[in-house]
Amino acid sequence: MIMKSPQFSIMLAMMALFIGISGNAAAGQYEGSWTLEDSSGKPFQANINKDGTASGTHGNAMKHGTWKEENGAVVIHWDTGWTTRIEKKGDKYVKTAFKPGASTSDKPTNTSGAVKKK
Numbered sequence: 599m600i601m602k603s604p605q606f607s608i609m610l611a612m613m614a615l616f617i618g619i620s621g622n623a624a625a626g627q628y629e630g631s632w633t634l635e636d637s638s639g640k641p642f643q644a645n646i647n648k649d650g651t652a653s654g655t656h657g658n659a660m661k662h663g664t665w666k667e668e669n670g671a672v673v674i675h676w677d678t679g680w681t682t683r684i685e686k687k688g689d690k691y692v693k694t695a696f697k698p699g700a701s702t703s704d705k706p707t708n709t710s711g712a713v714k715k716k
Contacts, residue, residue: 628672629646629647630646631643631715632645632646632684632691632713632714632715633712633715635708636695637695642657643655646665651665654676661676668702670686671683671684671685671686679699680695681695681702682694683695683702684712691711692712693711694709
């Protein structure tokens with residue numbers, strides 16, 4: 599049996615705390631209301647809520663979904679089957695969309711800018 603020192607336990611706890619805070623900070627920059635473009639170039643609104651839910655307008659319809667932070671980006675899985683990924687690239691945000699059945703590692707169906715409302 600290996601004995602762990604108190605310093606080792608404290609170090610592990612601090613690392614876990616740092617990782618947790620870092621993930622929440624990255625996700626926090628995405629929470630709020632966004633203007634995005636659909637695959638036809640038409641603007642729509644997406645709301646990324648702190649509780650992990652998302653909603654958006656698309657034409658006259660509302661859509662809903664859930665989101666999570668993945669590798670510094672936010673990934674929204676819509677109830678329509680589409681997936682939206684928003685990430686910061688340089689000083690701008692970029693939205694990529696993936697059609698139902700596609701993975702975020704596939705070629706995006708659409709790529710456009712993303713603007714967060716203040």
